[in-house]
Amino acid sequence: MSASVIAVLALLGACAAIPFLWMRFDSQGNSSQRRLASVSLLLLGLFVFGYFAATALPGEVDFRLDPTSKESLGWVYPLICLAAFIGKPSILIVMAIVMTASALAAGSARRAWTLLAVVAGEFATCALLKHTIGRARPAGNLEAAADLAFPSAHASNCVLVYGALLVMLTQTRRLAPLRGLLSAAYVVFITGMGASRILMRAHSGLDVLSGLAWGAYWLALLVLVWNGAWCSSPPKLPAQIAAKQETLDAPAR
Numbered sequence: 001m002s003a004s005v006i007a008v009l010a011l012l013g014a015c016a017a018i019p020f021l022w023m024r025f026d027s028q029g030n031s032s033q034r035r036l037a038s039v040s041l042l043l044l045g046l047f048v049f050g051y052f053a054a055t056a057l058p059g060e061v062d063f064r065l066d067p068t069s070k071e072s073l074g075w076v077y078p079l080i081c082l083a084a085f086i087g088k089p090s091i092l093i094v095m096a097i098v099m100t101a102s103a104l105a106a107g108s109a110r111r112a113w114t115l116l117a118v119v120a121g122e123f124a125t126c127a128l129l130k131h132t133i134g135r136a137r138p139a140g141n142l143e144a145a146a147d148l149a150f151p152s153a154h155a156s157n158c159v160l161v162y163g164a165l166l167v168m169l170t171q172t173r174r175l176a177p178l179r180g181l182l183s184a185a186y187v188v189f190i191t192g193m194g195a196s197r198i199l200m201r202a203h204s205g206l207d208v209l210s211g212l213a214w215g216a217y218w219l220a221l222l223v224l225v226w227n228g229a230w231c232s233s234p235p236k237l238p239a240q241i242a243a244k245q246e247t248l249d250a251p252a253r
Contacts, residue, residue, distance in 0.1 A: 159215030
C-alpha cells in the first residue's frame with residue numbers, strides 16, 4: 001500500500017471519528033443529532049466510494065459530458081462562467097468572513113468561530129486530498145486549469161459555504177417561511193455548479209460527486225455542532241427571569 005493511500009485513509013479515519021467524539025462529549029445530544037451524525041458518516045462513505053472508484057478508473061473512462069468547444073455550449077457558457085466565478089475560493093472566503101461577522105454581531109460567538117473553523121478545515125482537507133491523491137484533470141479541459149482534479153473544490157466548497165448561508169438565513173424569523181423555496185434554490189444551484197464543472201471538462205463525474213459528498217459531510221458536521229449544547233444559549237435561572245421581568249415592569253409603577 002502506497003504512502004499516499006495510507007495518508008488518505010488516515011485522514012478519512014480521523015474524519016469518521018469526529019461525529020462519534022462529538023456525540024460522546026455532548027451529553028445533551030438528542031435523537032436528531034444522532035441522525036445527523038449518521039448522515040455525516042454516510043456522506044463520508046460516499047466519498048470513500050468515489051475515491052476508490054476514481055483511483056481505479058482513469059479520467060477518460062469516468063463518465064463525462066463532452067462538448068467540443070466553448071462555442072458548442074451556446075447560451076449555457078455564460079452561466080457556466082458565472083458559476084465558476086461565484087464558486088471561487090476568494091469569493092467563498094469573503095462570504096464566510098461576512099457570515100462570521102454577522103453571527104458575532106448577533107451575539108452567537110460560538111457559532112461564529114465554529115463556522116470559521118469548519119470552513120478552514122474543509123478548505124484545508126480538500127486541498128490536502130487533491131495533492132495527496134494526485135488525479136489529473138480530464139483531457140481537453142476548456143478551462144485550462146492546471147491544478148489537480150479530485151475532489152472538485154468548487155463542488156465541495158460551495159456545498160459547505162452556501163449550505164451554511166442557507167441554514168443561517170432560514171433560522172431567521174423573516175425567512176423561515178421561505179425555507180422550502182430557499183432550499184430548492186440551493187439544490188438547483190449546487191446541481192448546476194456540479195454540471196458546469198463536468199461540461200467544462202474541468203472535472204469528471206466522480207470528481208464532482210465526491211466533492212459534493214465531501215462538502216456535505218462538513219456541512220453536516222457544522223449543523224451538528226451548531227445544534228449541540230456547546231453552541232446553545234445557557235438556560236436562564238428563575239432568579240434571572242424574575243429580575244428581568246421586574247426590570248420590564250419598573251417603568252409602569
